[in-house]
Amino acid sequence: MELRQLEYFVAVAEEGSFTKAAARLYVTQPGVSAQVRRLEQELGQELLDRTGRTVRLTEVGAAVLAHARTALEGAQAARLVVDEFTGLMRGLVSVGVVRSCLSVDVPGLMAGFHARHQEVRIALEEENADRLLEGVQHGRWDAILVSLTGPDPEGLRLHVITDEPLVVAVAPDDTLVGRIRIGLEELRDRSFACLPPGTSVRTCLDRACLSAGFEPRMAFEVSDIGMLVRLAFLGLGPVVLPASVAAAYPRELRVLPIHAPELHGRMALAWRADGPTGPAARAFVSYACANLPTPADQESPETFIRPAGPRRQASQTGRPTPEYPLPARCGSSSSADAVPAPASPPAPHCSSRSLLPTSATVPDGK
Numbered sequence: 001m002e003l004r005q006l007e008y009f010v011a012v013a014e015e016g017s018f019t020k021a022a023a024r025l026y027v028t029q030p031g032v033s034a035q036v037r038r039l040e041q042e043l044g045q046e047l048l049d050r051t052g053r054t055v056r057l058t059e060v061g062a063a064v065l066a067h068a069r070t071a072l073e074g075a076q077a078a079r080l081v082v083d084e085f086t087g088l089m090r091g092l093v094s095v096g097v098v099r100s101c102l103s104v105d106v107p108g109l110m111a112g113f114h115a116r117h118q119e120v121r122i123a124l125e126e127e128n129a130d131r132l133l134e135g136v137q138h139g140r141w142d143a144i145l146v147s148l149t150g151p152d153p154e155g156l157r158l159h160v161i162t163d164e165p166l167v168v169a170v171a172p173d174d175t176l177v178g179r180i181r182i183g184l185e186e187l188r189d190r191s192f193a194c195l196p197p198g199t200s201v202r203t204c205l206d207r208a209c210l211s212a213g214f215e216p217r218m219a220f221e222v223s224d225i226g227m228l229v230r231l232a233f234l235g236l237g238p239v240v241l242p243a244s245v246a247a248a249y250p251r252e253l254r255v256l257p258i259h260a261p262e263l264h265g266r267m268a269l270a271w272r273a274d275g276p277t278g279p280a281a282r283a284f285v286s287y288a289c290a291n292l293p294t295p296a297d298q299e300s301p302e303t304f305i306r307p308a309g310p311r312r313q314a315s316q317t318g319r320p321t322p323e324y325p326l327p328a329r330c331g332s333s334s335s336a337d338a339v340p341a342p343a344s345p346p347a348p349h350c351s352s353r354s355l356l357p358t359s360a361t362v363p364d365g366k
Helices: 003-015 018-025 029-043 059-086 106-116 129-137 200-211 225-233 243-247 279-291
Strands: 091-098 120-127 143-148 156-170 191-194 217-221 239-242 254-260 264-272
Touching: 003 018, 003 029, 003 059, 018 029, 091 106, 091 129, 091 279, 106 120, 106 279, 120 129, 120 279, 129 143, 129 156, 129 200, 129 264, 143 200, 143 279, 156 200, 156 225, 156 243, 191 200, 191 225, 191 239, 200 239, 200 264, 225 239, 239 243, 243 254, 264 279
Parallel strands: 091 120, 091 143, 191 217
Antiparallel strands: 143 264, 156 239, 156 254, 156 264
8 A cells, every 4th residue: 555545545535536636636637546446456445436427435435534644644744753853944835725816915925935945845726715624624735815704614723814894896887876885685686796606705695695585696606706897897797795806996896885784704814723734834824924914904994895976877788888898799800899907906905015025034833
């Protein structure tokens, strides 16, 4: 039995797919399949059920999974002990980031840490909030940058970066424009454009609507914020976003505060409560906490919630006269109709501190 076989088996079990596991491990899919099959042959039992659309653990596989994780963690711990004795800061830091993370300068954070610890490799992955929380608790990531809309998750420690209200954003010619605030009940008969299930904003919206006595109707589900803004601008549904994100698109969106009920969202760095296992991961958490902002550094939430203003006059087509060109039609070769990028969002509103190295001393986390 080889550690590589256990690593591949754990990856397939967590991803529910040989293809996704191969992409995660940066190896070929046939290689993963072959190694897992050899492990099953050595143990004399099938560990995975391959008959469905997704790969699932058999009863034996579920029992083996915990032991496989323990073996891999033990091997990693042995490597870390050797590194600590030799005084080396090396290894791998695995970081998960919520999709469309606009509140944090993630590349700047990574560059600053890399400049201090050039022998440490950083693996960065994007995922939805629910999978990030599950993954960090199971050791897939050493730390995550995740959005939260509920109570603090159990078993994790948090460094909260932003804490701000969620708002409804609509097209400039929407009938709601001109309102000072809105209750979710008033959107009962509207179809939303929204982030997909598994994101914290979507979870918060679904929960709040059900508490108000209705199930929200979703016309569009997309994970790209720019596309979501474009859908809202074209009148294809109100969207619910963090206030600072909506404020980054003043030409395209009109913002309405939600008052019944008030919804809040947070962005946080999270890691296991018992701490990262290795010195490199501990150093990353220490560096990130020292350089990431806190809610005390951000502007007041009211700064991002401006009155929606009057409805913009519609053109003869019934849509508001755009403040930038509409997208080119399919098959059009004219670049004059292309949409330029939306107004550049402001620098992360919560801090003016640079994440690049300075002369200040940062704890190494040991």
